[in-house]
Each structure stands twice: as structure tokens, then as C-alpha cells.
Amino acid sequence: MEIIKYLGDILATEISISPPAARGLLKLAIKDQIGPFKKLAEIDLNDLQNVIKGSLSKRLIELEVNDPEIIIDLIENELILNQSLITITKI
């Protein structure tokens, strides 16, 4: 899912970890919030917004990352700006 790749790259830059690790963190946050049964391809904008504000925020706090609120706002903003990636890349 290209949107995860895109948001993962931004998250990686913000908290200074490698992009694969940031993507992994995002996928774990998705698993926490939505559960293991929904496929990544079935996730919509609303799901991702909930993931970012919910489980991703929680995980960033657990990891003691500096200014998690600012990072969460940035990621959510990037998601909204590039929301078309969720569906355009499905086809």
C-alpha cells in the first residue's frame, strides 16, 4: 500500500529511524487499531485517521519520542493532503 510507504518515509525522517522500521511501526499500529483480519488494501481514509490518532500516537508515546503530538498532526495532515493514494493505487 503506497500510502503506508509515503507516511512511513515521513515518520522515518521525523523520528530518525529507518524507513522499513517506520513502515513496520505503521503496520503494527494498523494491526492494533483495526485487528489482523482486515486486509491493508481494504483500509480507507477513516481507518487510517483513527490509526494515526489512536494506536500510532500511543506507540510513539511508549517509544518516548520527542513531541509525539506534533508528529501525529504532521502525519495526519500528510494523509489528508495525499488521501488519493489510498484508492488511486488500488487499480
Add this chain to the structure above:
Amino acid sequence: MAIEQILKACFSSLMIVFLGTLLIVGLFLIIRAYQLKATNFYYIGLAWSTEALAQIINQVTSIPESIYAIFSKLSFMLIILFIILTFYNHQKPKKKYYILSIAFLLAILAWFFAAFRTTSQVAYVINRIFDFIINSIALDWLAYCCYITYRHIKNSTIAQWVKMRYKITFIFSPILTLIYLILIFHPYNVPFGDETNTQSLIFYALTAIITFIYGISFAIAWVFPRKFNRKFSKKRVKTEEEIDEDKIMDLIKNQLSTRKSNGDH
């Protein structure tokens, strides 16, 4: 056969390719929308196939302008719906309905002018101008949205076919609106592409060339990359399955502690 007739036949072939491509890609998008449960792609698929079918039927049977215009304006509405659901889905329903209501009013007005276009030259020109405005709103808005997204993703690690899809859409969609601009100056009461009227034949040729270029680029943007995407996805399946929570969290913790020990804040 006169040279004008040969030219018209050539340009007609280009138009047939365009309409065929539009119809095939439109149907393809409807099928994919069904398979992937991607509602917004029903709208764009329906928009292109409706437009193509209406034009084909219009060429073959010469249906009344008022009937043809219904399909044409429906296509406009469907593109607007696609844009809203794809690029502005976070907006409140009230705002979405507001935009759709304006688009609907514009479509009704455009249909009204289309239905009465043959009554006078003024009505004809107003119809052409309105056609240009509504198609420009739909296609240029789509192009703008794709351009904004492309600007954000162009330096990211996102797959090249995705970037190409956005790029092709924002480059070629405005080109299609050129046709509607050209048609404003098409002579009144002359059949489009009339071999005996040089101006009309030139406009026909320009339309055929523009639509042909658009048709090919449109097919490349929406149909061809899927093949590359499939191959790419197969290679990625293994890594997608190998997500281990502890490993990832350990990796992140290690990376964060290394960063902290290096004094990087």
C-alpha cells in the same frame, strides 16, 4: 476520392481509437471498482464509458442533441463525484453536497443550452462556451488535484507507476479541454468535420489528434501499470508476511537509542 474525404477518414479513425479506448478503460475501471470495492472508481469508469457510448451512438444514429447532452452532462457530474470522493473525502458531507449541488445546477444549465443550441447562433455560442466551462471545471480540477499530489510524492520512494499515473493525468486532462475551447469557434449550422468547409475540417482534425493523444495516454495511465504493479507485488509478498512485532519494536528502540547516544535530538 477527394483529398478532404481521405483526410476526414484518417481523422475519423483517430477518433474511433479514442472512443474505443475511452470505452474499454471505462469498463475496465468499473470491473476493477467492483472487484476492489472502490466506489469512487465506479463513477470515473461510468463517466468515461457513458461519454464514449453517447458519442458513438450520436455518430451512428444522430440522436437528438437534448438526449446526447443528458449523457454528456451526466459524465461531468460523475467526474466531479470521483474528484470529491478521491481527493476531498475528509470534508464534511454538507460541504460535499454543496459542491455537488452547484455542479448539478451547472449541468442543468449546460443541458438547457445544449437542447436549444440549434435555435440561433447566439444560443449555439453560449452552448459551446458552457460546454467549455463545465468540462474545464471537471478536467482541470482533476488535473490540479493530481498535480498537487504529484508535487508531494515526486521525491518519495513511492513506485514509479504511481507517480506516472498522476503525471499523465495532470498533463493530459487539460489538453482535452482544448477541444471545447476550439469548438467555440466552430462555424454555426455546419456539420462537424464537413469536408466542404475548411474551417470545420481543420477543427475536426485538431479534435481527432488531441483526443487520440489523450486516449493513448489515458490507457497507459490506467491499464498498463497494473501489470508492472502485479509483478512488483509478488516480490513484496514475502516481506509483508514477515512482520514480527517484537523484532520491529526492538529495531526501532535500537535505532532511537543509537540516535540519543549520538546526541541527535
